[in-house]
Amino acid sequence: MNTASGQSLRRQLLLWLLLPQLVLWAGGGALAYRIALSYAEKGIDQSLTQSVRALARQVKPIGSGLLIDFPRAAQDVLEQDPKDRVSYTVSSPPGKFLLGNQSLPQPASVPVGIEGPFLYRTELEGKALRVAAMDVNYGEDNAPQTLRVQVGKSLVVQRRIARELVADMLAPLLAAGVLLSLLVYGGIRRGLAPLTRLTAQLENRSVNALSPIGMTQAPSEVHALVQAINGLLGEVERSVHQEKRFLDDAAHQLRTPLAGLISQVELAQHETSDPALAERLVKVHTGAQRSAHLVHQLLTLARAETHVRRAPTDLAALARDVARDWTPRALAAGMDLGYEGVDHLPMEGDPLQLREAMANLIDNALRYTPTGSTITLRVDATPSGASLAVEDNGPGLSQDDLAHVFQRFWRGSQLPGGCGLGLAIVREIAHRHGGEATVTAIAPHGLRVALRLP
Missing domain, CATH: 3.30.565.10 (Histidine kinase-like ATPase, C-terminal domain)
Structure with missing residues (x-):
């Protein structure tokens, strides 16, 4: 069952019904991944904010100096997971290393007028990093100083969690999509079944069977198609009947005078003794017989083309x-x-x-x-x-x-x-x-x- 362009109608319906579903599934997966990344980043920001505040509280000014109360146990906790390692830096003045990871990048610019931690993205050893920084003021009024505390965390784990979350979300959606595709295919096949039955009826009919096609259980669109085909078959049947009547009339009108002509020529052949006339009668007899044979063959061919x-x-x-x-x-x-x-x-x-x-x-x-x-x-x-x-x-x-x-x-x-x-x-x-x-x-x-x- 092909369209004018040679493409299957079933294939076209499947394409236009399943392709948008596939596009929506892929777009939904990309959107879900971005949303998961966003929520994971919010969780990291909250964790970094708490960590940088806690680290800042461990730095206590003493006169014009600093007391950094950062136990070894706390440092081990920050650095215990190599894949999700938390890097930290304490510098005073900002940028002059005192403690922690000396290679932790400084922010390109510090927001003006912000109080508390500020967050930024950077890279460390080729890996994406999210960093929370906080400036702490200390010293005497006549000699103020600033201490910068930075805590950074890799985004590798964040992205892994986002991927796992999206995979957990899309797996049931994919299963539902496959089930929906099967239901769509079954629905299309069921919907096109009347056309398949109609095709089978037309293919299995005798060459000259021009009786109307019966389609009792079919959609209205197929009924309209069947009615149109039945109308065409009716016109063809009427044309065939008219042609058959013409052939029968032609057979009667042509065979009778030709048979009479042949009989008269044969009688004339028996009655004449003129050699020249007899020769002409032989030619007339041969032509009449050939004409009668030709008429018979033409009528036979026409009837063979019309009905069996x-x-x-x-x-x-x-x-x-x-x-x-x-x-x-x-x-x-x-x-x-x-x-x-x-x-x-x-x-x-x-x-x-x-x-x-x-x-x-x-x-x-x-x-x-x-x-x-x-x-x-x-x-x-x-x-x-x-x-x-x-x-x-x-x-x-x-x-x-x-x-x-x-x-x-x-x-x-x-x-x-x-x-x-x-x-x-x-x-x-x-x-x-x-x-x-x-x-x-x-x-x-x-x-x-x-x-x-x-």
Whole structure:
């Protein structure tokens, strides 16, 4: 079931329904990651603020000096986790190292008028760092001094926590997305099921079955499509009936005067003794017979293109009957016509059209093979159905001519009597039965025309 561009309608629906879901899932994951980073950073800022205040309280001014009461145990607590290490620096004046990690970067600028800790981002040994800094004033009034306390913490753990949090959030969302995708696919498949059934009905119908399509349980959109197709089928059926009436009328109007003309010419041939007149009557008789044969072939071809009335048929028995009917003509022409093959081969087909196909094949062989030739009508069972063939040991055709034998009005010989439609009718009948017609050369000489029928 394809659209005009060749792309599946089911694929388009899945694309437009699942692609936005995938985009929203990816966008939601990125947003959740940023939110998780933001909350993790707030937690780090709060922790750093408390740490820098606690460290600042351990620095006590004594006269013009400082007493830093920072026990070893507290220092070990700050530095115990290598991955989440907390770095600290005490400097006075700001920037002149006193205690801690000497490589901890100083802030690029200090906010003016801020009281308490201020926070900034920096890098240490190639790793992102969040630092809280706090300036403490001490000393005498006439000699004020400033002490800067800095505590920094790596953002590696913060980002790891954010990733874990996002993964924990997105995993159930992904599972829900997969479930939703399956539900969407099932819904689309169920929604398109009427179109699938409609396609199956159209594909499984006989070539000439123009009866309306029935769709009882289907959405209104499919009902509208079915009604449109049924309307088109009705128009085609009316056109076919009109064509059939025209063909029947044409057959009656053309065959009757041609038959009368042939009879009058034959009577005139028996009554005349003038050699010149007799020669002209022979030409008129030949032309009238050719015209009658052409009318018959044209009507047969037109009917083969319009309808096939299938019925249970024994193809082998039908072939034997046709061979018996044509045996007198074959004997009169000095040829050996016989049947070979299975005794019975049941199939579904139109007996009248199959008989017409065999008659055309035998007539074609009788016309274009020399006296004394052997013609065989053969019916065999094949793995895919049935094979109906007529073989002869006549002169056959060249490889170039074999490519044209089924073309209408093409003739491989200029012998009188033929009109170039016999094998075209045979191919059309084969197609109308769901089969195909083939022609092959027989070594050392001869021709085989076969119909493969289901």
